[in-house]
Amino acid sequence: MKKAILEQMLCDCQIGMYFDGVKKLSNGFVVYSNFIKDENWNFIAGLKAKSVKEFDHLIKQGGDFLAGQGKKMCFSLSPLASISLAVRKHIEKNFQKVDEDVFLLCKKIAKVRPLGEDYTFKKIDNSRQRELFVQTFRSSKQQTLPGDTYKPLGEEYFQALDHSFDKRGQWQFVHYLSLFKEKPVGMVSLCKKGEFCGIFGAGTYVKHRGKGVFSNLFKFIYDEQTKLGVKYFFCTTKANSYNHKFYNKLGFKDCFLLERWMEKKRGKDGE
Secondary structure, eight states, X not given: OOHHXXXXXXHHHHHHHTSOEEEEETTEXXXXXXXXXXXXXXXXXXXXXXXXXXXXHHHHHHHHHHHHTTOOOOEEESTTOEEOHHHHHHHHHHEEEEEEEEEEEESSOOOOOOOXXXXXXXXXXXXTTHHHHHHHHHHHHSOOOTTOSSOOOOHHHHHHHHHHTTOOSSSEEEEEEEEETTEEEEEEEEEEETTEEEEEEXXXXXXXXXXXXXXXXXXXXXXXXXXXXXXXXXXXXXXXXXXXXXXXXXXXXXXXXXXXXXXXXXXXXXX
């Protein structure tokens, strides 16, 4: 399966779920959120430029749009980007890489260790249990351990998740809870379209981590969704992180990298 097709699926589902929209450029686009200012949620992507002049024009277009929303300029390089060697050298000289995510694809889940009977999993109703799900997401994402890939999330992330329940489009949004003695201890959100299913926002309470809660939740999801026609499960995480290694063990395979770049910080002398 072509990497560009997979990345387009990733962009489409995130715009449908967490991002509010997309701003077209002359040869690329900006993905943005009306809630979150973090550049991981507001960036230029899909760049196509043969010359440095074309590239700089696109960066100015996208940068002006983001600045108008009070957000920093950031751009992504991935299979959707089509740039020349000269442009790549220009980027490496004038910009700094600030992040590197890996896109992973799973066609077959690995064997997972069993959990005790006190743990159960269920798909929630998007309207009746919306508040419960958002609160579980908030609790799981505000607890961290040394070595965790992500820092505690701010309130704007939970507002974006809550807002996503009102979204309608080609993608179907499905949400699951992990429960211990019928009380939520973890969650995960899915974006579904045909045979593709994206995994987002996964989290487990600190004291329930390391017991196989998420791997068993994913097995529950995998078994249910494959019966409904899903063939490919995908996700992104920080490259070379604990999460990256965890997903590899669970059955996910690396497909491509998503590089995030920003302008270099300049000193008083301009360097």
